[in-house]
Amino acid sequence: MSTKDSIASGYYKEPVPHIAHDSPFASMMERFRFAAEILDLDEGVFKYLSSPEKVVMVSIPVTMDDGRIEVFEGYRVIHNSILGPSKGGIRYSEDVTIDEVKALAAWMTWKCAVVNVPFGGAKGGVRVNPKNLSQAELERLTRRYTANMLDVFGPDRDIPAPDMNTNEQVMAWIMDTYSMKQKKTENAVVTGKPIILGGSKGRKEATGRGVVTCTLAALGKLRISPSNTTVVVQGFGNVGSVSAQLMYEQGAEVIAISDISGGYYNKNGIDIEEAIRYSQTHGNSLEGFDGAEPISNQDLLELECDVLIPAAKEDQINKENASRIKAKIIAEGANGPVTANADKLLEENGIMVIPDILANAGGVTVSYFEWVQDRHGYFWTEERVNRRLNRMMRESFDNLFMVSEKYSITLRQAAYVYAIDRVATTLKLRGIYA
Numbered sequence: 001m002s003t004k005d006s007i008a009s010g011y012y013k014e015p016v017p018h019i020a021h022d023s024p025f026a027s028m029m030e031r032f033r034f035a036a037e038i039l040d041l042d043e044g045v046f047k048y049l050s051s052p053e054k055v056v057m058v059s060i061p062v063t064m065d066d067g068r069i070e071v072f073e074g075y076r077v078i079h080n081s082i083l084g085p086s087k088g089g090i091r092y093s094e095d096v097t098i099d100e101v102k103a104l105a106a107w108m109t110w111k112c113a114v115v116n117v118p119f120g121g122a123k124g125g126v127r128v129n130p131k132n133l134s135q136a137e138l139e140r141l142t143r144r145y146t147a148n149m150l151d152v153f154g155p156d157r158d159i160p161a162p163d164m165n166t167n168e169q170v171m172a173w174i175m176d177t178y179s180m181k182q183k184k185t186e187n188a189v190v191t192g193k194p195i196i197l198g199g200s201k202g203r204k205e206a207t208g209r210g211v212v213t214c215t216l217a218a219l220g221k222l223r224i225s226p227s228n229t230t231v232v233v234q235g236f237g238n239v240g241s242v243s244a245q246l247m248y249e250q251g252a253e254v255i256a257i258s259d260i261s262g263g264y265y266n267k268n269g270i271d272i273e274e275a276i277r278y279s280q281t282h283g284n285s286l287e288g289f290d291g292a293e294p295i296s297n298q299d300l301l302e303l304e305c306d307v308l309i310p311a312a313k314e315d316q317i318n319k320e321n322a323s324r325i326k327a328k329i330i331a332e333g334a335n336g337p338v339t340a341n342a343d344k345l346l347e348e349n350g351i352m353v354i355p356d357i358l359a360n361a362g363g364v365t366v367s368y369f370e371w372v373q374d375r376h377g378y379f380w381t382e383e384r385v386n387r388r389l390n391r392m393m394r395e396s397f398d399n400l401f402m403v404s405e406k407y408s409i410t411l412r413q414a415a416y417v418y419a420i421d422r423v424a425t426t427l428k429l430r431g432i433y434a
């Protein structure tokens with residue numbers, strides 16, 4: 001089989017109704033179509049996997065500190081649960097949309113299949129800027145969102161986790177609200193909890209650690225040593241800061257970092273420990289960080305470097321800027337940071353892209369470990385968590401690298417082919433009955 005230039009033919013070409021043309025869901029579908037064609041996927045299975053199993057939209061009234069009632073919109077999308085209970089984070093963001101959550105939920109299905117964890121895919125979102133809420137308002141919002149989702153969530157049904165702008169504290173409130181309803185502590189209903197509540201050691205760092213495991217594997221394939229590597233990281237939250245720190249610990253020179261306040265560039269390398277300290281002591285913001293020169297988030301993506309780690313949000317590398325990207329490797333810490341129409345341009349420039357559904361799968365992998373530990377009531381050492389995480393990420397990277405070489409396709413295409421084949425085979429074995 002050779003690399004395909006034009007990916008869609010036959011029924012794969014038919015547009016899926018109600019999907020914005022240029023959106024994360026459209027990007028997901030374009031890659032899904034490519035894999036469906038390679039796999040000669042049954043038309044019914046293609047249609048089934050093109051839409052989510054369940055979409056829940058809720059209205060969340062919150063009493064604000066000044067007594068006013070504000071109403072927020074919340075979502076939970078379960079894309080598919082054929083591989084097991086659905087799994088995926090919850091995002092708080094002013095511009096989250098149902099279409100974005102649908103794409104993120106589908107990516108979770110493929111991601112769990114890529115790393116062979118027995119979960120389906122889901123994602124949640126609330127349209128809110130949490131920076132405008134007090135801690136008490138955030139708690140009331142989270143508890144009401146959870147109350148509205150009591151029939152959706154469950155340790156055997158659907159298990160949330162952190163994503164953009166949500167953290168261990170938010171997971172603790174979800175667990176507590178759910179447990180109150182069950183009249184018993186049910187810590188396996190969420191992952192990414194504080195360790196004292198049944199969280200797993202290593203979960204907070206897991207996504208960044210997985211990004212770095214894959215990056216080191218990719219550098220190995222290109223015969224570049226980590227200590228001769230320059231790295232650029234977009235986004236300095238959970239995924240970006242841990243990825244930057246672990247690459248820095250490997251001896252790499254991290255020459256640029258960024259958050260919503262802008263980019264920070266130092267051609268001689270940034271002291272990442274200092275940057276993390278700065279952000280932690282300045283309200284989780286790099287604003288005013290003086291260990292580097294200011295640079296825009298867009299210019300940062302186009303810097304000359306060996307490794308670019310987009311770890312902020314979707315659609316950052318697109319058909320407008322893809323031909324100006326100079327990195328040798330892009331490790332997708334974020335979900336969907338590259339649009340489908342940029343894939344070809346990056347491939348033509350010989351850039352190795354480690355796709356999101358592999359690169360950032362360390363988070364859900366350790367979430368799986370957390371769920372297993374909660375259900376056993378027996379907790380692992382951090383060393384055991386990290387060793388198993390590294391092994392699973394490395395095996396998944398090697399597996400997809402082999403698939404990509406075998407079929408002369410990119411790592412992203414290999415990831416979709418592998419994941420969709422796994423989901424479709426499971427579907428076939430289980431069967432579909434009314």
Ligand SMILES: NC(=O)C1=CN([C@@H]2O[C@H](COP(=O)(O)OP(=O)(O)OC[C@H]3O[C@@H](n4cnc5c(N)ncnc54)[C@H](OP(=O)(O)O)[C@@H]3O)[C@@H](O)[C@H]2O)C=CC1
Pocket residue numbers: 162163164165166207234235236237238239240258259260261284285297311312313314333334335360361363364
């Ligand atoms: N947390 C996890 O375990 C996982 C997360 N992911 C994905 O990784 C990405 C980041 O998530 P996570 O680290 O958890 O989120 P966080 O909220 O912890 O961090 C997000 C970071 O991105 C920055 N940011 C937001 N918008 C922009 C922008 N336009 N330009 C530059 N920086 C920006 C934020 O800046 P500021 O703080 O200043 O707003 C912050 O530094 C998301 O795509 C998420 O879906 C994927 C797998 C697992």
Ligand SMILES: O=C(O)CCC(=O)C(=O)O
Pocket residue numbers: 087088089090111159160161162163191192335360361363364365367
């Ligand atoms: O840890 C999890 O369950 C899911 C993390 C997540 O939302 C993601 O991988 O995008």
